[in-house]
Amino acid sequence: MKQDQLExxxxxxxxxxxxxPGILVGCFYLLARQPVVNRGYPSxxxxxxxxxxxxxxxxxxxxxxxxxxxxxxxxxxxxxKYRNSIPWWQYLxxxxxxxxxxxxxxxx
Numbered sequence: 001m002k003q004d005q006l007e008x009x010x011x012x013x014x015x016x017x018x019x020x021p022g023i024l025v026g027c028f029y030l031l032a033r034q035p036v037v038n039r040g041y042p043s044x045x046x047x048x049x050x051x052x053x054x055x056x057x058x059x060x061x062x063x064x065x066x067x068x069x070x071x072x073x074x075x076x077x078x079x080x081k082y083r084n085s086i087p088w089w090q091y092l093x094x095x096x097x098x099x100x101x102x103x104x105x106x107x108x
Contacts, residue, residue, distance in 0.1 A: 007066075021058050025050040 009017075028050040036046040067075040 017062075021055055024054050024058060028054045 025047075029046050032046040032049055033043050036049070037043055063076055063079050064074045067073070067077065067079045070078055
């Protein structure tokens, strides 16, 4: 498979790839919430643990698997497109736009 060639997948596979990580995080959270609360921590800690132990490994693992399939080794090169950075002034503009939009949403 060429590096620039992207594998097109079915709608079912797209839905599974979008929902499965969230379902796994939700299950972990539901199982870990009570033990975390029993130890005196807020329940948000269980969600942070779910992200650290479930979400990040699942998503990064899938991307590395795709890199192995495409390049023959575990890599993100060729898998993650659009790696060019934006000009520095656009960072300032986008921060301002996001702050204004957030302020407008919060005050409504």
